[in-house]
Amino acid sequence: MFEEDMEVAIKVVVIGNGAVGKSSMIQRYCKGIFTKDYKKTIGVDFLERQIQINDEDVRLMLWDTAGQEEFDAITKAYYRGAQACVLVFSTTDLESFEAIPSWREQVVAEVGDIPTVLVQNKIDLLDTTDIKNEEAEALAKKLKLRFYRTSVKEDLNVNEVFKYLADKYLQRLKQQTAEGTEAVHSSSNKIGVFNTAGGSHSGQKLSTLNGGDVITLRPNKQRTKKTKSPLSSCNLL
Numbered sequence: 001m002f003e004e005d006m007e008v009a010i011k012v013v014v015i016g017n018g019a020v021g022k023s024s025m026i027q028r029y030c031k032g033i034f035t036k037d038y039k040k041t042i043g044v045d046f047l048e049r050q051i052q053i054n055d056e057d058v059r060l061m062l063w064d065t066a067g068q069e070e071f072d073a074i075t076k077a078y079y080r081g082a083q084a085c086v087l088v089f090s091t092t093d094l095e096s097f098e099a100i101p102s103w104r105e106q107v108v109a110e111v112g113d114i115p116t117v118l119v120q121n122k123i124d125l126l127d128t129t130d131i132k133n134e135e136a137e138a139l140a141k142k143l144k145l146r147f148y149r150t151s152v153k154e155d156l157n158v159n160e161v162f163k164y165l166a167d168k169y170l171q172r173l174k175q176q177t178a179e180g181t182e183a184v185h186s187s188s189n190k191i192g193v194f195n196t197a198g199g200s201h202s203g204q205k206l207s208t209l210n211g212g213d214v215i216t217l218r219p220n221k222q223r224t225k226k227t228k229s230p231l232s233s234c235n236l237l
């Protein structure tokens, strides 16, 4: 479907109140680890992982935004250019559940209706929850979002969340391609393909990564035919 040697890169923002497990989820997915310590995210972190969806190489760039209000101004800027979104609340934090509609509104206001999932994390602690299953499901239905229950601690359903998003994103991309849409977009909230040549993004300008104004499609000269370990492409930037 896509030209050979093209690589699809998707900027995914992981959003939700503080301490719901956003950083842990990204670490689990990209590095395969879980730590009990809570270290509040300051501003924004970014990890990446490469996966294959139907023989297509997809690079997921996972942006970890702080859930704390004091970082609002910084994190808002990082929504720009997001192409998929994980909205997370915690099984043990009713407020984080109640905050989901406003997080969703904020995302839609910044980047439009991008592929999004609703995630209830920490389901290993279901015994202590004040959030009823039916309520969570009703919210997902109301927001028209796929709903996953995860335990980052037990490594439950984390892969599924990101696979679903990548799938959904590719479907939309293919649909646009089939409709003859240009793959170069001038608006940050449209679907596009990043030029990922160069491997790590640390040298790139943030304006490009952030969905600055232009997302271009170019050959990725660094791509090899070798099969990579899924965890080998994780870089902490």
Ligand SMILES: Nc1nc2c(ncn2[C@@H]2O[C@H](COP(=O)(O)OP(=O)(O)OP(=O)(O)O)[C@@H](O)[C@H]2O)c(=O)[nH]1
Pocket (backbone or CB within 6 Å): 016, 017, 018, 019, 020, 021, 022, 023, 024, 025, 035, 036, 037, 038, 039, 040, 041, 042, 065, 066, 067, 068, 121, 122, 123, 124, 125, 150, 151, 152, 153, 154
């Ligand atoms: N029991 C349990 N604890 C978890 C799970 N996921 C994360 N935690 C713990 O929850 C705490 C907060 O996790 P973080 O990943 O730092 O939360 P965050 O959402 O990134 O927090 P901010 O950076 O403040 O936005 C940590 O102590 C984690 O170890 C889980 O699935 N189960």
